[in-house]
Every structure is written in structure tokens, then in C-alpha cells.
């Protein structure tokens with residue numbers, strides 16, 4: 001491509017068509033910026049903006065108060081001894097896997113683990129043993145499955161896995177596994193546990209210590225109202241010297257963080273939203289109630305919610321036979337639903353999906369959720385008898 005003015009112009013892609021819609025995309029509901037974060041984004045948008053007063057260590061910067069955020073607020077919020085800001089949940093996971101395991105070691109993870117847990121393990125050279133779930137309709141994860149998987153690894157490789165991981169909740173069904181039990185099973189074999197809280201940290205109350213997890217990971221752009229990519233990582237004091245070991249070449253830089261992580265607007269939006277994020281986690285019971293209320297409304301329309309029931313998270317997976325039947329009959333086929341929802345200013349169900357889809361009720365409140373449920377009902381009615 002020629003880099004002349006007219007062909008370059010298309011990259012000035014400013015207008016966002018989904019802005020202002022009712023958003024039920026699980027990827028996006030927890031990452032909507034607070035007003036404070038929007039301001040921070042503009043104010044701190046210049047590259048390396050946070051480095052004005054940096055003495056060489058990002059998380060020790062006093063102004064803006066990154067030091068107090070990372071070393072005081074985050075450990076308290078995550079229930080861990082030491083914390084860092086990273087460039088995302090996957091970067092947090094990779095830092096742990098790469099420092100705790102050696103190439104050829106094993107990791108045990110749940111059958112609903114996110115793809116980024118797999119690629120992080122691959123990049124760290126780890127072999128992967130999956131703890132199976134029970135399949136449809138609940139996708140239950142048996143904590144004792146971790147014990148069986150660990151014993152398999154011991155039988156096959158002669159030693160326990162370097163690490164276990166549990167996804168809390170998973171990104172497909174929003175199931176909350178019994179992480180406390182999983183931690184105690186893993187610890188019976190001296191295997192440390194990483195809690196992948198990409199869908200939990202910033203939405204619901206969670207404490208690595210209470211659960212017994214050695215590591216906890218969160219995603220700023222997924223669940224902490226931040227403009228990413230940005231994530232958090234909490235580590236127990238037992239493992240902090242390994243994960244946060246320093247370079248032999250530059251005495252202040254931490255190797256797994258490649259010296260510095262989020263170094264601009266991303267960390268500033270994370271911090272700016274933090275006061276509201278802390279408060280919203282205290283409202284989690286209401287969020288769960290809203291999710292259950294919405295789920296029961298959809299079940300009233302003949303939809304079937306898969307995964308844990310009653311549900312305990314805003315991310316839910318539905319089977320929608322009514323929409324599927326319509327898609328078999330109408331001209332646009334499986335794209336009719338996306339189009340109908342778009343006309344109603346509702347965004348977040350993937351284009352082309354009708355039979356199965358996931359959605360999130362987080363932060364919407366009953367009024368907007370009611371509009372979504374009513375819209376689903378309208379669409380079903382509209383095509384009745386077609």
C-alpha cells in the first residue's frame with residue numbers, strides 16, 4: 001500500500017458505532033470507563049506520561065501515586081502480600097508460569113480455562129494437564145479432579161506439576177468453582193495455585209488469602225473499568241522473591257515485568273476508576289440478584305441457561321431455541337438477531353449467533369435489563385408464524 005495522504009486517512013478511525021448502546025457483551029461490561037477514568041485518559045494520554053517523576057522503578061513512582069496504589073491499595077484489594085500492575089491478565093499469568101516453572105514442567109488447569117492460559121503456558125514451555133469438567137448442562141468442576149490430575153502428572157513425569165490454575169469464574173459459563181477446596185487439594189501435593197480472576201477482580205469481592213491461592217490475576221480492561229491493556233498480579237510472600245526477582249544487569253528492574261509494565265494512560269485509568277471499582281464490588285449481591293432475575297425472565301421466554309444454577313455471576317450462557325428456529329426460516333438467516341438487536345440499540349451478542357450465546361448483566365441495572373428482556377420477547381413475537 002502507498003503511504004500517501006489519501007490512503008493513510010482511513011486509519012483516522014474515530015467514530016465508534018456501538019458507543020451509547022445498551023452493552024451486554026461480557027468482554028465489555030466491566031471495562032466501561034468511569035467519568036474519572038475518561039478524564040485521566042485524556043490528561044495522561046501522551047506516551048510515557050507517568051514517567052515525569054520516575055526514579056527508575058515504575059511501581060515506586062510517588063506522583064502520580066502509583067507506589068501507594070501498587071504497594072498499599074492493591075495487596076489489600078486482592079488479599080495478597082505483594083502486587084504489581086501488568087499489561088493484562090495473560091501477562092500476569094505468563095510472569096507466574098515463566099518464573100515458577102521450567103520448560104518441560106507441567107501445569108494443571110481446569111477444563112474451562114481461557115485460551116490465554118494455554119498460550120501463556122506454551123510460551124513458558126510447560127506441558128498442560130486438563131482437569132475435566134462434567135459437561136452439559138452444569139459444566140461442574142470437581143475439586144478432587146485436581147488431585148487426580150496431579151497424581152497423573154506425578155505418575156507420568158516423576159514429579160508434581162509446577163503450578164495449578166483455576167479460572168474463577170470461567171469466561172464461557174460464568175461458573176464459580178470451589179476454589180478454596182481446589183487450593184487445599186493442590187496444597188496437599190505442595191502445588192501452588194494461581195487464581196485467574198479476569199472475570200472476578202473488580203466485579204466481585206475476592207481474596208487470594210481467604211481462598212488460599214498463591215497467585216491472583218485480574219484484568220483491568222475486562223473487569224476494573226480501565227482502558228487497557230492493563231492487568232494486576234498478586235503474589236504471596238513465599239513466591240514474591242521468585243516472580244519479582246531483579247535483573248542481574250540492572251539492579252532495580254524486575255525480569256518478568258521486562259523492567260516496566262503499564263507506563264502511561266492504561267495505569268492511570270486503572271487508578272482513576274479504582275475508588276468506584278472498590279465500591280462496586282461491595283454491591284455484588286445486587287449484581288447477582290439482577291443476573292438471576294434476568295435469567296428467570298429469559299427462561300420464561302423458553303431460553304435455557306446453561307452452567308451453574310442458580311447462577312452466581314453476571315456472565316451467563318443461554319440456549320435460545322426460539323431464536324434458532326427463526327434463523328432457520330428468515331431471509332438473513334442467522335444474522336437476523338444481530339440486526340434486530342442493533343435496531344433496538346442493544347450491542348453484545350456476537351453477529352451470527354442465535355442458538356447459543358453468552359451475555360453479561362454487569363452494571364446494567366434492572367431497568368436496562370428489562371429493556372433487553374422485553375426486546376428479546378418482541379423479536380420472538382415479531383417472527384411468530386413466519
Ligand SMILES: *Cc1c(COP(=O)(O)O)cnc(C)c1O
Pocket residue numbers: 087088089090091113114116117167169170171196198199218219220221222230231
Ligand atoms: C478475558 C480473559 C482473559 C484475558 O484477559 P487479558 O487481560 O486481556 O489478558 C483471561 N482469562 C479469562 C478467564 C478471561 O475471561
